[in-house]
Amino acid sequence: MEKHRCGWCVGDDLYEAYHDLEWGVPVKDDATLFEFLILETFQAGLSWITVLRKRENFRNAFDGFDYNTIANYTASKLEELAQDTGIIRNKLKIKATVSNAQAFIKVQEEFGSFSNYIWGFVDGKPIKNQLSYYKDAPANTPLSDAISKDLKKRGFKFVGSTVIYAHMQATGMINDHEVQCFRYNEV
Numbered sequence: 001m002e003k004h005r006c007g008w009c010v011g012d013d014l015y016e017a018y019h020d021l022e023w024g025v026p027v028k029d030d031a032t033l034f035e036f037l038i039l040e041t042f043q044a045g046l047s048w049i050t051v052l053r054k055r056e057n058f059r060n061a062f063d064g065f066d067y068n069t070i071a072n073y074t075a076s077k078l079e080e081l082a083q084d085t086g087i088i089r090n091k092l093k094i095k096a097t098v099s100n101a102q103a104f105i106k107v108q109e110e111f112g113s114f115s116n117y118i119w120g121f122v123d124g125k126p127i128k129n130q131l132s133y134y135k136d137a138p139a140n141t142p143l144s145d146a147i148s149k150d151l152k153k154r155g156f157k158f159v160g161s162t163v164i165y166a167h168m169q170a171t172g173m174i175n176d177h178e179v180q181c182f183r184y185n186e187v
Helices: 014-019 030-043 048-053 054-061 075-082 091-111 115-121 142-153 161-170
Strands: none
Touching: 014 048, 030 048, 030 091, 030 115, 030 161, 048 054, 075 091, 075 161, 091 115, 115 142, 142 161
8 A cells, every 4th residue: 555645745766755754853953953954045946856866965065064064164165066066056055054054053052052942943842734735835934934034133044934944844843744644643
C-alpha cells in the first residue's frame, strides 16, 4: 500500500525523501537551524527543489554550514563562491550568508542558543495546523511577520516573512503536513 504524502513532494525521489525524513521534524540544534536558514535564504524567489538539488554543493562550498567559519569569510572567499557553478551564485545572497552567520552568533550569545531564540516565538512547541491540501498553507502569517521583523532588526538579510514561514515549516516549528499525510501525526 502506497503511503499518502503531501502533494507538493509526490513524484520526485529527492523531494519525497526530504518530505519523509526531514520536513516538519522539530529541529532544535543550532547547526541544522543555521543550515536551513541559509538554504531558505538562497531559495528566496526560486523553488525549493532547486535548492534541494544543490544542497550538497552548498554544504561543500560553505564549509559544512559552519557559521563560525562563514562569519569570517574574506572577500576572496566570497568571490570564489560567486564563481561556484554548483550553488546559486547570487552575490547579495552570498554576502548575506556572512552577515547572517555573524548575526546568528550574536543571537547565540544573547539567548544561549539560536534554538532558544527562535523556538521562544512558539513557546518551544510546534504549531500543528490542519491542512487538507498543501496549497491551503499560507505563504506567511502574523507570527512569521514578527519573526522576520525581529531578525531584520538583529541584522539578518533575506529573511522576509515568506522565507521565515518556510523555515518554520522545514524545522518543525509549524506542522503543515496535510492531515491525511502519513507524517502528520509522526512529527
